[in-house]
Amino acid sequence: MPIPATQIAGLTNGINGSRKVKPNNLKKLFTKAFRSTAVKSIFKSKAKRKPPAEIVRRVRFLLEAVDSLDDNVDPSHFDKMEELDSLLHELKAMLYGSNECEPAVDACAQLTQEFFRENTFRLIIICLPKLNLEARKDVTRIVANLQRQPVNSRLIASDYLEANSALMDHLVCGYDDPGLALHYGTMLRECIRHQVVARYVLNSEHMKKFFDYMQIPEFDVAADATATFKELMTRHKSTVAEFLSENYDWFFVEFNAKLLESANYITRRQAIKLLGDILLDRSNSAVMTRYVSSKDNLRILMNLLREASKNIQLDAFHVFKLFVANRNKPTDIVNIIVANRSKLLRFFASFRIDKEDEQFEADKAQVVKEIAELEAKGPLFSGELHKFPGTPTASGELYKLPTTPLSRQLT
Known part of the structure; x- marks a missing residue:
């Protein structure tokens, strides 16, 4: 790296100028030039890199200092933050490598072991708000990578998080701060890779918050919360099945x-797709049977079939066909479908998707056949459906069901 131009200019002026430069002055100029940051970096880059464990210990020391320092008072705050930024970048490079x-x-194993040996992992999460944007990005990638780093063929991150599960509360609540939400959300999804962590979050008091986080006005935050929610509900099959079985009603x-009845199109679209993923999973067969035995759920699905969006219609169809295919349909379900038979058959006659799909056509044909052959159980009151009773929401209020019979809603 060249010596800064201003210093070279100074040397040149001193040598070529009209005033003769004394040897001592010339020596001072060269000494000053070689002490510059630019020249130092040449030698620093060639210096031997510190062992990973030593770097982690230094990071821990700096995090403890940053956590306790008042950045408006302590004059050493800037220097410590600058060193911390540099070390975090170095740790990320160790974990991910480079082009070379x-x-x-x-x-990586030494780094990971030292990270979880003390409280470095906790500190790096707690101190995230005090770091600058680039450091936050580095921390997010470091935390994500550590979840997948084996030490002696074990993912020690899982053991650590099981013993320090309260950290997940901090990550979930990160969605309350738009400036930190994407960083904490990414970390949370990586931690959910561990089944013990997913189980903790699913059964925590914070689980209900996701239904609000997914409707946050900031699109990127809402999308991130939705991605985390989907990960929670689909990654660990047996844990999800257990959770849904125990929390079916409120969930x-x-x-x-x-979600399904949200005024937001994107929320409805993502929700109906996720619902299909949940119900069609073999691990959730008992939950699926219970869901398709509810007339209120059927009403929602029939209304989603009427959406202008083909994507929502298609995903709604994949759930609706479960109601029709159920061999043990409750009387209410049978009578609703029979009462709406003509409208449903007319709808499916014109229901098309953009791409040719043999499986879709086969499923639709089977649904049409089942509906056409279905026989009512009891009186249908002239084929009209009476108004359903209100269904309580989590807040205790009633959301109003349509007064128009379902047979008149499908067009």
Whole structure:
């Protein structure tokens, strides 16, 4: 790296100028030039890199200092933050490697072990708001990578998080701060890779907050919360099945009222797709049977079939067909479908998708056949449906069901 131009100019002027430069002055000029940051960096880059564990310990020391310092008073705050930024960037480079070299397995293992040995992991999450944007990005990637780093063939991150599960409360509540939400959300999804973490979050008091987080006005934050919610509800099959079995009532009241019946198109579209993923999973067969036995759920799905969006219609169809295919349909379900038979058959006769799909056509044909052959159980009151009773939401209020019979809603 060249010596700064201003210093070279000074040397040139001193040598070529009219005034003769004394040897001592010339020596001072060269000394000053070689002490510059630019020249120092040449030698620093060639210096031996510190061991990973030592860097982590230094990061821990700096995080503790940053956590306790008052940045408006302590004069050393800036220097400590500058060093911390540099070390975090170095840790990220160790874990991810570079264009020139792959990450060293031994170095990554040492780094990971030291990170979880003390409270460095907790500190780096707690101190995130005090870091600048670039440091936050580095921390997010470091935390994500550590979840996948094996030490002696074990993911020690899982053991650490099981013993320090309260950290997940901090990550979930990160969605309350738009400036931190995307960083904490990314970390949370990576931590959910561990089944023990997913189980903790699912059964925590924070789980209900996701129904509100997914409707936050800031689109990127709402989308991130939706991605985390989907990860929670689909990654660990047995844990999700257990959760839904134990929390069926409040979960689907919230899911239906706040997501499927949301005024926001994107929320409805993502919700109906996720509902299909949940119900069609074999692990959730008992939950699926219970869901398709509800007339209120059927009403919601029939209304979603009427959406202008083909995407919502298609995903709604994949859930609606479960109601029709159920061999043990309750009387209410049978009578609703029979009362709306003509409208449903007319709808499916013109229901098309953009791409040719043999499976879709086969499913639709089977649904049409089932509806056509279905026989009513009891009187249908001249084929009209009476107004359904209100269904309580989580807030205790009633959301109003349409007074118009379903047979008149499908067009």
